[in-house]
Amino acid sequence: MYRYDEFDAAFVADRVSAFRDQVSRRLSGDMTEEQFRPHRLMNGLYLQLHAYMLRVAVPYGTLNARQMHKLAHIARVYDKGFGHFTTRQNIQYNWPALSDVPAILDELASVEMHAIQTSGNCIRNVTADHFAGAAADEIEDPRPYAEILRQWSSIHPEFTFLPRKFKIAVNGADWDRAAIQVHDIGYQIVRNEAGEVGFAVYVGGGLGRTPMIARKLRDFLPKADLLAYTQAIVRVYNLEGRRDNKYKARIKILVHEKGVDPMREAVEAEFAAASREFISLPASEIARIKSYFAPPALQARAACDAYEARRQTDPRFAAFAANNVHPHRVAGHGVVTISLKPIGGVPGDATAAQMDAVADLAARYGHDEIRVSHEQNLVLPHVALDDLPAIYDELAANGLATANAGLISDIIACPGLDYCALATARSIPIAQRISERFGEGERARDIGELKIKISGCINACGHHHVGHIGILGLERKGVETYQITLGGSGDETCSLGTLTGPGFSSEEVVDAIERIVNVYMSVRTDRSEDFLAAYRRVGMQPFKEALYETSKGADI
Amino acid sequence: MALWKNGAFVDDAWREIAEGEDPPPAGHVILPLDWWEQERDAFEGSNAPLGLRVAPGVPIERFARDINRFALIELVFPKFGDGRAFSMARLLRERHGFRGELRATGDVLIDQIQMMARCGFDTFQISDATTERLLRERGAPAYKRFYQPGATPEAPVDSRPWARRPG
Numbered sequence: 244m245y246r247y248d249e250f251d252a253a254f255v256a257d258r259v260s261a262f263r264d265q266v267s268r269r270l271s272g273d274m275t276e277e278q279f280r281p282h283r284l285m286n287g288l289y290l291q292l293h294a295y296m297l298r299v300a301v302p303y304g305t306l307n308a309r310q311m312h313k314l315a316h317i318a319r320v321y322d323k324g325f326g327h328f329t330t331r332q333n334i335q336y337n338w339p340a341l342s343d344v345p346a347i348l349d350e351l352a353s354v355e356m357h358a359i360q361t362s363g364n365c366i367r368n369v370t371a372d373h374f375a376g377a378a379a380d381e382i383e384d385p386r387p388y389a390e391i392l393r394q395w396s397s398i399h400p401e402f403t404f405l406p407r408k409f410k411i412a413v414n415g416a417d418w419d420r421a422a423i424q425v426h427d428i429g430y431q432i433v434r435n436e437a438g439e440v441g442f443a444v445y446v447g448g449g450l451g452r453t454p455m456i457a458r459k460l461r462d463f464l465p466k467a468d469l470l471a472y473t474q475a476i477v478r479v480y481n482l483e484g485r486r487d488n489k490y491k492a493r494i495k496i497l498v499h500e501k502g503v504d505p506m507r508e509a510v511e512a513e514f515a516a517a518s519r520e521f522i523s524l525p526a527s528e529i530a531r532i533k534s535y536f537a538p539p540a541l542q543a544r545a546a547c548d549a550y551e552a553r554r555q556t557d558p559r560f561a562a563f564a565a566n567n568v569h570p571h572r573v574a575g576h577g578v579v580t581i582s583l584k585p586i587g588g589v590p591g592d593a594t595a596a597q598m599d600a601v602a603d604l605a606a607r608y609g610h611d612e613i614r615v616s617h618e619q620n621l622v623l624p625h626v627a628l629d630d631l632p633a634i635y636d637e638l639a640a641n642g643l644a645t646a647n648a649g650l651i652s653d654i655i656a657c658p659g660l661d662y663c664a665l666a667t668a669r670s671i672p673i674a675q676r677i678s679e680r681f682g683e684g685e686r687a688r689d690i691g692e693l694k695i696k697i698s699g700c701i702n703a704c705g706h707h708h709v710g711h712i713g714i715l716g717l718e719r720k721g722v723e724t725y726q727i728t729l730g731g732s733g734d735e736t737c738s739l740g741t742l743t744g745p746g747f748s749s750e751e752v753v754d755a756i757e758r759i760v761n762v763y764m765s766v767r768t769d770r771s772e773d774f775l776a777a778y779r780r781v782g783m784q785p786f787k788e789a790l791y792e793t794s795k796g797a798d799i
Numbered sequence: 800m801a802l803w804k805n806g807a808f809v810d811d812a813w814r815e816i817a818e819g820e821d822p823p824p825a826g827h828v829i830l831p832l833d834w835w836e837q838e839r840d841a842f843e844g845s846n847a848p849l850g851l852r853v854a855p856g857v858p859i860e861r862f863a864r865d866i867n868r869f870a871l872i873e874l875v876f877p878k879f880g881d882g883r884a885f886s887m888a889r890l891l892r893e894r895h896g897f898r899g900e901l902r903a904t905g906d907v908l909i910d911q912i913q914m915m916a917r918c919g920f921d922t923f924q925i926s927d928a929t930t931e932r933l934l935r936e937r938g939a940p941a942y943k944r945f946y947q948p949g950a951t952p953e954a955p956v957d958s959r960p961w962a963r964r965p966g
Contacts, residue, residue: 250956254944261940278929281879282910364880394946395961400914401889401947404882470961481886482856516894521948521960528958 244305244612245390245535247355254397255352258359262286263345270342285365285403287358288344292664297336297344298361299351303371303389303413304332304615308606311613313354315598321347326598328583328591330655330706331410332370332615333361337662359397364405366396366477370412372420373616376538377624379572382432383440385415387533388469391524395470402477406484407492409477410449413442422617422733424448424457425709427494428476435463442469446476446506447498450703454739455495458503460510466529468514470522475514479506539610539625544575550628553635560635562688563646568631577628579609580648581621581638587679589671590656591619600641604634618694619655620648645683651693651760652678655706659699659716660723666699668716668723669749673697676753681760690760693774696731709733711775712759713740714752725752729759729786730778741783743790758789801931803912803923806938811924813850813871813902822847829873832862839865850902855883859890866897874920876905885918892919892950912939917949941965 247255265282268274274282276290283289287298299314306314314334318326321343322336329335339347351357360367369389376384392411396402402409414421415432423429429445442464448457464472480494483501498506554561568577581601584590593601601621605613608630614622626634638644647653654677657663659670674697681687696710700717707713713728725747728740747755760774762785767777778786802811816828822838826847830838835851842849850871851862866872872891874884884903891897903915904924912923912934925931945953945963954966 248957250944250962254946257942257944261942274929281908364882394959397946398914398942399947400917400945400949401885402882403914404880404885404911478886482883486881486883518893523960525960528960531958 244307244386245302245532251394252352252355255355255357255359258286258357258398259345259348259352262348266341266345281363284363285359286344286348287361288339288341289362290664291337292662294338295341295344296662297339297347297358298329299334299336299356299358300361300368301332301334301356301615302393303369303375303386304373304617305375305386306613306615307611308602308613310354310356311598311602311605313350313356315595315602317347317350318598319595325592325594327589327658328593328615328619328621330617330619330657330704331368332373332617333368334615337658362408363403364407364409365403366392366399366405366409366411369393369396370410370421370426370617372414372416373614373618373622374420374569374578374624375415375614376536377571377578378416378418378420379570380418381416381572382434383415384533384536384538385413385421385430385432386536387529388430388432388442388466389413390532390535391469391529392473395473395522402481405477405481406486407489407494409480409494411473417735419733419735419737420616422706422709422737424735424737425450425454425706425733426457427480428473429457430464430469433463439463439465441465444472444476446510447495447503448737449493449495450706450708451493452490452701452703453493453496454703454708455499456737456739457495458498458506460503460507467524467526468519469524471517471519472510472514474522475510475517478517479509479513483509539612541571541573541576541625541627543573544627544629547575547628550631553632559644559646560632562683563635563644564631566646566650566688567648568626568628571625575628577626577631579623579626579631579634580616581623581643582645582647582653583620583643584647584653584674584678585642585645586647586652586682587675590654590674593621597641597643600637600643604637608634618653620653647683647687649692649694650683650687651681651690651695652683652687654678654695654697655710656697657699657704659697659705663699663704665702666716667701667718668699668725670697670699670705670714670716673714673716673725673749673752677756680753680757689770690764691770691773693760693763694732695756706733707731708739709737710740711778712756714756715746717746719746723749725749725755727752727755727759727790729783730775732775743783743787745791755790759786762786762789801925803925803934803939804921808935815852822849826870829871832857835862835865842868850900852904853887855881855887857887859887859895863895866891866895869897869899871900871902872897873902873904873924876903876907876911879906879908879911881906885914888915888919889950909933910940913942916951917945919950 444461445457609623656674698705731740829850848870956962
């Protein structure tokens with residue numbers, strides 16, 4: 244993974260010391276909250292419902308053991324003993340004291356981490372496929388490009404006061420695990436007909452109140468032009484994006500209102516006119532950054548006796564292996580998802596002890612690598628299958644062996660009304676009850692891959708629009724009500740969910756989900772047709788009928 | 800209102816022209832863009848130094864042909880969070896070759912001054928009292944490491960083409 248050099252370390256140290264000064268000015272009353280606001284936001288510090296919330300950047304979701312231990316330490320010393328991993332591969336602490344924040348930032352800096360640009364109308368943490376560098380279906384590891392973008396966008400003098408926040412995602416595999424088509428810019432690594440590797444460029448995707456799927460601006464962008472083209476897109480956006488209404492300020496609205504062709508012309512014209520002198524990427528420099536991400540030297544293993552033996556004798560282990568282990572590009576190895584969705588738990592939460600346990604496992608068995616996925620789980624990307632029994636036992640001892648990766652109880656949920664000042668309804672308790680209803684056992688496995696995503700308001704932080712089943716919590720006359728959408732997907736077949744109809748009360752919503760699942764189970768051709776495929780084949784009608792019983796008896 | 804330039808407050812040789820006022824023959828007045836567009840013929844053959852005030856969102860193409868007529872261009876930040884003038888400044892300097900004084904006005908706050916300078920601004924009209932006090936007490940922030948090339952004199956750092964130090 245990328246290691247800071249002296250320059251990078253000093254860059255972060257300078258910013259921490261400036262923020263320390265700003266915090267002391269705020270605490271002494273020299274600065275009002277209003278004047279302090281832009282400074283705290285630049286450093287990832289939000290004022291939430293009950294307290295400050297600090298969002299720490301995990302660049303493209305990659306951590307080493309030392310960093311994870313530090314995150315655990317911060318949770319223990321400065322928070323209430325846990326942290327919350329987010330859908331943008333970051334971690335949030337919900338209870339830091341303002342006076343402690345500079346010390347927390349110092350702790351982070353000591354392990355090459357920071358909270359810069361995790362909020363505000365700037366280019367946010369650049370995200371990437373959480374299986375990057377390990378998955379069998381990858382053209383190239385996206386992280387070196389995410390790292391180059393991360394550096395170039397850090398405290399960018401021109402692009403720190405954009406109309407609205409700006410999110411870039413990079414994916415390197417055929418399977419889009421980074422949801423690039425719902426980002427402001429999505430870069431998909433592709434190989435062109437000449438065999439060169441570059442990027443397909445998508446612009447203007449996003450969720451929130453006006454969900455939109457990104458439009459393709461380019462089929463192929465040479466690697467050397469990554470920064471120049473990004474600059475062109477962001478400059479057009481900075482100059483032309485709407486600033487009259489924050490809900491219409493994202494680049495998706497500009498692309499929509501301007502039209503994709505005029506947008507492409509404007510970006511290409513800007514790209515052609517700008518000097519490349521300083522931001523063209525020399526191949527040597529790309530190679531140098533790539534060397535930081537060199538994969539561990541793994542020996543292919545033909546036989547995995549220990550793994551097979553345990554699989555034959557322990558059905559719980561077998562279930563874990565089937566659900567939570569993804570094929571690695573090196574035989575005899577696996578990519579292990581550590582679910583942060585215990586049945587009945589809070590999606591994405593991890594205790595300090597759990598973080599330490601994962602860090603220890605990564606150091607011992609996982610080539611010192613951990614990933615945070617946008618599905619709010621953790622990943623050990625490079626594991627020998629024969630080490631999986633030991634890893635599994637250690638995970639189980641720490642409440643981390645839930646065998647539900649990708650299943651119905653692997654739910655994404657925003658913090659909702661329990662924490663968030665913007666929320667209109669609770670989301671965590673809904674996730675907990677759905678997860679309790681379906682569990683991680685035989686039934687959940689039989690249902691198969693099913694992504695439920697829950698948001699507690701129309702800002703859609705729980706990404707409900709791209710859930711196979713999406714749930715949106717609203718408030719109607721003082722009562723929480725939950726709308727359901729079906730058929731959303733954030734992968735390369737990106738689609739937005741369709742509303743089933745009127746919403747359900749908090750009491751009814753879990754039953755409604757169960758009815759939807761029952762319809763799927765009855766219409767699927769066989770187990771190989773997952774929920775999304777079945778929905779796309781049969782459409783909304785049978786689900787609608789089951790939910791609202793509109794055609795009861797009519798067809799008989 | 801005070802004018803910050805090269806690390807100090809300086810006297811302002813310029814003033815905004817008032818509504819309905821005739822520009823003095825000696826110049827050193829800043830004209831709104833609309834005003835200039837209506838009256839530009841009146842300045843035919845005049846050498847008086849003129850300034851131009853441009854609101855955010857105005858395409859530079861609208862006045863690009865006249866750029867060299869101006870000794871000063873003033874770009875407005877209506878709120879500190881409205882960052883359009885950052886891009887406009889870079890375009891004026893890098894694409895249109897403007898070499899006169901580039902002035903930031905409006906909601907110009909202490910923490911943005913170095914960023915503005917790195918986009919090509921060289922004077923800053925300060926109306927925020929706290930910013931003025933902090934500038935007098937300690938000067939503008941002067942970070943020394945950047946991940947992008949800027950308009951101020953800077954030196955490359957290492958093999959990264961995008962990294963810079965003040966030069």
